[in-house]
Amino acid sequence: MNVLGIIASGVAALFITVALARSARRVALRPHVPDEPGGRAPRAEALRRTGGATAVLGVGTATGVALWLGAADDAAGSVGGLLAGAGIVAALGLVHDLKPLWAALRLGVQIAAAILVVCLAGLSPAAGILAALWIVLVTNAFALLDHADGLLTAVGLVTAAGLLTCALVGGDPALALLPTTLVAGLAGFLRHTWHPARLRLGAAGAQFTGFALAASGALIQAAAPSGRAAWAALPALATVALADSALVLISRRRAARSPLRDADDHIAHRLRRVRVTVPGTAVLTALWAAVPVATGALVYAELLHPAFLLLPLAGTAAAVFALLRIPAHAPPRTGSSRTTPPRTASTGVTHSRTTSSGSTPPRTAAARRTEASDATIPAAASAPGAKGSAPGQGASAAARTAAGHPTVPPPPTGRPVAETATAAAERG
Numbered sequence: 001m002n003v004l005g006i007i008a009s010g011v012a013a014l015f016i017t018v019a020l021a022r023s024a025r026r027v028a029l030r031p032h033v034p035d036e037p038g039g040r041a042p043r044a045e046a047l048r049r050t051g052g053a054t055a056v057l058g059v060g061t062a063t064g065v066a067l068w069l070g071a072a073d074d075a076a077g078s079v080g081g082l083l084a085g086a087g088i089v090a091a092l093g094l095v096h097d098l099k100p101l102w103a104a105l106r107l108g109v110q111i112a113a114a115i116l117v118v119c120l121a122g123l124s125p126a127a128g129i130l131a132a133l134w135i136v137l138v139t140n141a142f143a144l145l146d147h148a149d150g151l152l153t154a155v156g157l158v159t160a161a162g163l164l165t166c167a168l169v170g171g172d173p174a175l176a177l178l179p180t181t182l183v184a185g186l187a188g189f190l191r192h193t194w195h196p197a198r199l200r201l202g203a204a205g206a207q208f209t210g211f212a213l214a215a216s217g218a219l220i221q222a223a224a225p226s227g228r229a230a231w232a233a234l235p236a237l238a239t240v241a242l243a244d245s246a247l248v249l250i251s252r253r254r255a256a257r258s259p260l261r262d263a264d265d266h267i268a269h270r271l272r273r274v275r276v277t278v279p280g281t282a283v284l285t286a287l288w289a290a291v292p293v294a295t296g297a298l299v300y301a302e303l304l305h306p307a308f309l310l311l312p313l314a315g316t317a318a319a320v321f322a323l324l325r326i327p328a329h330a331p332p333r334t335g336s337s338r339t340t341p342p343r344t345a346s347t348g349v350t351h352s353r354t355t356s357s358g359s360t361p362p363r364t365a366a367a368r369r370t371e372a373s374d375a376t377i378p379a380a381a382s383a384p385g386a387k388g389s390a391p392g393q394g395a396s397a398a399a400r401t402a403a404g405h406p407t408v409p410p411p412p413t414g415r416p417v418a419e420t421a422t423a424a425a426e427r428g
Contacts, residue, residue, distance in 0.1 A: 052205020
């Protein structure tokens with residue numbers, strides 16, 4: 001495959017992705033899109049979430065047409081298997097966008113797609129097993145980067161450019177076909193997923209991007225000349241994606257949380273907590289990814305010694321350690337902030353706390369019983385000579401002070417009140 005064929009494939013992928021993404025964006029932002037029945041998410045949100053299918057169609061169509069025209073020459077089987085495996089995981093991701101699937105099912109399909117790639121590439125059993133494990137690991141690591149607007153698109157664009165450089169330097173242009181179309185497709189889709197995102201890659205676009213990058217790196221490494229340090233250079237291209245996965249696993253391990261449950265503890269979430277904007281987060285992460293990608297490409301081209309790869313790796317380890325110091329999980333609650341007022345052991349009456357500002361002191365139990373008795377004694381029972389009342393009860397309840405207020409009944413253990421003239425007359 002010549003350079004003109006690579007350029008033509010990239011241009012085709014760019015135009016197809018831009019046209020499809022513009023149509024999908026127009027439909028998704030249509031104001032009269034009704035909500036789905038049953039209380040589910042609106043259709044507009046579902047269309048935005050599945051917007052990554054436009055990038056998949058653009059990249060897949062351009063690559064498939066190039067294969068049909070015989071652009072891959074002798075490597076048609078490897079490139080065809082790579083495209084087929086990426087298409088399988090993209091279809092699975094699209095189904096997951098519409099209806100969530102079990103993690104075990106998604107992992108099984110990814111393993112099957114990776115085995116298809118290594119079998120069609122003709123790798124040995126040992127190399128095939130290692131390549132399949134690498135593809136599954138890196139696919140999920142890149143898919144986890146889709147947690148902020150434009151983040152995965154920018155990092156995937158930088159990584160695909162590094163793989164394209166390695167494929168051209170290695171003298172196997174056929175393996176540069178998919179990285180070329182992927183660079184063009186992600187570049188065309190970047191405008192729509194930039195903050196504020198009108199479309200999202202979703203599980204379909206994220207898994208397609210991760211699988212294409214991981215499988216392309218594995219095949220480029222397998223086809224690399226023996227003199228090149230591909231074993232060290234190509235894995236460095238996935239440094240940021242693997243660093244994000246390591247950050248999440250360590251953070252959730254420390255917080256005693258499930259590693260499979262989504263949480264706001266990724267790279268972008270922690271950068272947002274230190275006042276970095278959403279576009280700034282995507283730019284910083286893309287620049288972070290560009291350092292190991294450029295170093296790996298230069299090492300692959302034999303322009304740098306492999307020892308230089310230790311510099312970006314050490315910097316990444318320091319960055320992960322620094323990000324771990326940014327709190328990502330809310331501290332667990334140790335108890336309610338409100339304290340229960342104390343109760344007395346004898347009466348069970350709740351007292352309020354007094355303060356230095358002069359709050360009302362607690363009332364005694366006798367005063368509370370007095371108020372309760374005043375509220376519950378009916379007026380008819382308190383009249384003089386009322387029937388059914390105890391001797392002296394009506395007179396005592398009817399007695400009033402000079403101000404016209406009723407007298408306070410004596411407490412159960414208090415001294416008896418002097419009999420009134422009315423009560424004495426009733427007994428006489």
